[in-house]
Amino acid sequence: MVGYERRLLVLVGAIALAFLPLLAASLFFLARFSAVQDQLDAVYTRTVILAHDLRGEKMRQNSLVPVIVINGDKTLLVELERSNRRFDAIVGDLKALARDDETRAALDQVSTLQRRLLVLQRAGVARRLDGGTMSGANAFFQNNAGPLTSSIDAAIDRFTERSAARYQAERTHNQAVVRGVFGVLVLASLCAFVFCAFLGRLLLRLVEQKRGYDRVAARLAEREKAISLARKEAVEVVAHDLNNPITTILFASENLLAQPGVEQQPKVRSGVEAILLATETMRRLIRNILDHSKIEAGGLVLAKETVDLRRLLADIADQFALSAARKGLDFAYTPDAAQPLLEADEGRIGQVVANLLSNAIKFTEPGGTVSLSSRVADGAVVVEVRDTGWGMSPEQAARVFERHWQGEAAAAHGNGLGLAISKAIVEAHGGRLGVDSRPGEGSAFSVVLPLAA
Helix, strand or coil, rough: HHHHHHHHHHHHHHHHHHHHHHHHHHHHHHHHHHHHHHHHHHHHHHHHHHHHHHHHHHHHHHHHHHHHHHHCCCCCHHHHHHHHHHHHHHHHHHHHHCCCHHHHHHHHHHHHHHHHHHHHHHHHHHHHHHCCHHHHHHHHHHHHHHHHHHHHHHHHHHHHHHHHHHHHHHHHHHHHHHHHHHHHHHHHHHHHHHHHHHHHHHHHHHHHHHHHHHHHHHHHHHHHHHHHHHHHHHHHHHEEEEEEEHHHHHHHHHHHCCCCCHHHHHHHHHHHHHHHHHHHHHHHHHHHHHHHHHHCCCCCCCCCEEEEEHHHHHHHHHHHHHHHHHHHEEEEEECCCCCCEECCCHHHHHHHHHHHHHHHHCCCCCCCCCCCEEEEEECEEEEEEEEEECCCCHHHHCCCCCCCCCCCHHHHHHHCHHHHHHHHHHCCCCCEEEEEEEEEEEEEEEEECCCCC
């Protein structure tokens, strides 16, 4: 559920990040077309102004020629030539602003007609200044320059109309592009909003579902806790009820061994000792079940005190030396030269060491060796139980501390709780329990516990 929510959030973020380049591209295109439109407006405005100036020069020429014809003033010829040069310069500026071949062709036509008109004007003026009559000059201009002037005006009109049409077409195109960009931007924004709203609603539903699952999980956890507590209480009741007959059997067996003459009856003594051994095994199994129940219920309580580990290990070694001797094993205890002190629950630490020694004796064939040793290293004490017994494969060693797990050969020797309980006790003291074992070469269990401050 959490991973699904995270993927949805990543998807929303990806959509938002994808929308940013779209927005940036849209703004870029809008700015570009705005600049293009500004340039287009500037060119068209300049074209209109130059066309107006061109018409003005044409009107100036049309007014100068009659004055020259009427007055015969040669000084006005200089002004006429100057006006013609300005006319040509304006046409050149308009050609530089032209954006297509048709517009430039219209301007070329204006230039051609203007040059023809200039030739006629010069010829007519020269004829008048050379002594021709005014009526003759007027007739010459009326028959030749008049139609040509009308053609020039028409050509200028065509150029102006063409420029206006071109400007309007490009302006319309730019406006369509801007509207299209705005439309795409609005549509993309709407789609992104709808999609994000859908994902947001889906996320809310998932959050509500998760809350529902959490409530169900909490109820199941409470129920499991109640079941675990009830199981712990039931186990304690059953263990208490079993302890009574086991204690009776122990007392009766010990009394039988204390009776006079039992030493002379080997079969009776052997049977009673077997009963005692089986009873002790039953008591250990019951204690393991009780400890396991407490660990599962979180009720493993440690009564810590200052513990003389060397004395504790010596007492335990004395107890198991006899069991090892009865099975025909060599037993050795090698204490550390120091006097290590622990802040620990003495009974629980003794339980761990006893369990390791019991297993070592149990899984070692007669003639083998079991040893107990301790040493201080790096601010901690290491208690090691080593045997020359069956040993384990790496796969078995990796699972040996799991609850209820046992190798096939060990399945008939217990309930598979001893090592799991020992590990829990050691870790509750802030230590660690490990094993090094090889098949047929025995095992070495090491308990590492922090020293007292």
